[in-house]
Amino acid sequence: MTAGHFWCDFALVDGEVVSDVAITVVDGRFDSITPNAPTHADATHLNGFTIPGLANAHSHAFQRALRSRTQRGSGSFWTWRDLMYRAADRLDPELYLRLARATFAEMVASGITTVGEFHYLHHGPGGARYEVPNIMGDAVLAAADEAGLRITLLDVLYLHGGLTDGRYLPLSEAQKRFGDGSVDVWADRVGRLTSNDRHRVGAAIHSVRAVDPVAMGECVVWASQQGASLHAHVSEQVAENDECQAIHSMTPVALLESVGALGPAFVAVHATHVNGDDIGLLAESNSAVCLCPTTERDLGDGIVDSRQMVDAGVPIVLGSDSHAVIDLFDEAHAVEMDQRQRTRSRGVHPAGDLLAMATTAGHRSLGWNDVGSLETGQRADLVTVGLDSVRTAGVAAGGLVEATVFAAGAVDVSDVIVDGRHIVSEGQHRHIDVASELSITISELMDR
């Protein structure tokens, strides 16, 4: 039995900011959380505002390599995708592991303690099968272990190359790495991955462009039998809606509903161009929506009415997606800023709700119900935000949640504890030189 003691200047407990908080951790879980406590001689002092671990509900780790490199010339989501495919095509399992490890380490340093990796780089270039069928997925899992965070590997079903003129296209050369050929082969491969105390295996339907309804239905059955999370890219682009309507006479959400995909385990990623009926279907089924606002801005996707979703009862979670930025405070802030511009009013989402999207709700959407709040019995994830940087100096002691969402950034995270293990201190990952590993691996991938 391992035990640890922490003492926080301020901490977020039951949605309230409390001070002088003594925390005891036993076997990676909170054993006691005591506000207004004297400090403990052996306690690690967490200097600032301590919040639950953050959950990054939608990640494509390898896209970290594209940061700022896709910012030349003009174009669209679709021209951006061509650049992304070129990077994906060059990855082998060893480089994928190192790039994902560095990217996940950047995440941990920013306060992320669980990542949902939407993983579709299954096979070799041109679709060649590796001798070990899950060698790429195993690389992602190992990367998470080494970086020190928890992972839900959302293994992606990807069968078709698109949906155009009312028919499914064959996979393009670049897409052949993503495809298992059939949902049975996919299920067989994914079935060999195992969940454990730090790994969950979940399922993902890439999108209505890449998976036909029959295959969707089988994927849904598999996920349901496994009790696994089920994520899907949904209505990120208007073109996707149009193609789906043309062939199925339904919206993507309605199509997913028709195959039984919606439910408490389902997460609609983006959901940018959904309509009121779609939101109703998501709400009735207790599905969640994952917004990725910094990526959606970068790709010019558009802005959804997130207030309408919340009012309908749809939980919102957050993802850094393409990793143009890795900063969940920035994502939470961006959700609110985009709504202010859309509605021309302030305070659309309260700060506490925005932070909950990044913590409790996010973990739940990845299948971790025992992470995301400071409660006895929950897994001991802690993230400390410094209150003495040039960004956070001067915030109100009575408004630390507002300060965290509206003034702080990932760079203000000083300490990160995952399952009671102290992974980040003084703003630095304790075991990984993050910037150096990013620089080396990205250069290997992109500049060779």
Place this chain on the structure above:
Amino acid sequence: MTAGHFWCDFALVDGEVVSDVAITVVDGRFDSITPNAPTHADATHLNGFTIPGLANAHSHAFQRALRSRTQRGSGSFWTWRDLMYRAADRLDPELYLRLARATFAEMVASGITTVGEFHYLHHGPGGARYEVPNIMGDAVLAAADEAGLRITLLDVLYLHGGLTDGRYLPLSEAQKRFGDGSVDVWADRVGRLTSNDRHRVGAAIHSVRAVDPVAMGECVVWASQQGASLHAHVSEQVAENDECQAIHSMTPVALLESVGALGPAFVAVHATHVNGDDIGLLAESNSAVCLCPTTERDLGDGIVDSRQMVDAGVPIVLGSDSHAVIDLFDEAHAVEMDQRQRTRSRGVHPAGDLLAMATTAGHRSLGWNDVGSLETGQRADLVTVGLDSVRTAGVAAGGLVEATVFAAGAVDVSDVIVDGRHIVSEGQHRHIDVASELSITISELMDR
């Protein structure tokens, strides 16, 4: 004669990224700039990408105290303004100096070497006259000197409390501090401020809400006689347009044009709700527009078509305005992100254009034509952006301008040189503990 030597890994010269750049500074100006040069034994090594100094073209320094403190509950621009007035009401000259000094020091640490302070806190609470009429303006100038940046004090003419139901309102109690009573009294007071090598005095018309056309005209004449910059808040809110139309049957831009305000010295701040004719008037007159996207998002102002402005020939400059964020890279990034969401296409403004908004164009809009580019004879302002943070690691050596706008932030600024003086090194202001001064002064203002 003072001289200094710098050596940059990479620098932006004539819009191009060059490497191994030796720079000699004599009497605060660039004496030589030599790419592909050997390093000099006495040279200060600037490790990263060195760009010109940034210009913050629109600042209300005291509003730094509101960061994250106005983020409770819901509301509008107008409810936010009530909170802002409450803070303004409590400032005295001594606290104003200390708060502005800390805020300006945060700016310098973020790479800003010139600030345009849109200054309207002229008088005592309730409008009581200070014995020294410019004691508040002098405080701002002194704050800039102490923080180490150059300033254009845009002294604001503020005569009326608003424009409602077709008439000008008297100043409210909170607004009485801002008002000189008449344009003549304003001109007499402002005439006592003097420009020097580090200070420019400019004029500002607060808005069409606060200044009637006759007074505007006299202000324009004064600015023209002095060769001073002339700034005005323009069409930030739809309500302002509506009120202006109701009384003057013109848009704010057309009204300003009718009194002769437009021209190369004029900057329309925000210009969020201008129409095509307004943009035509701004373009024909060689006026500039100052966008403040992080503040405009925070206040839910709306998004203007900045591409249309650039295509018409209107220079765009940037300001951090309310200082919800102080990060001109973030402002430049936000201009592009907002356009992508508006147009659903990428690459609306090239990265080089976005950086020019924050540098060359910004300085020009504040009356400093000899700052903002790395050229022999220009004032020696240098800002070095580190390329080895978790944010910037992995960017392309051939894409450093894109990296600066799309991956870096204020926190990546390692060195800042103003007029040849090294004010910031290793990311820290050399003379001021910025966070501590912010914390102390803001607490004095807001928590007492």
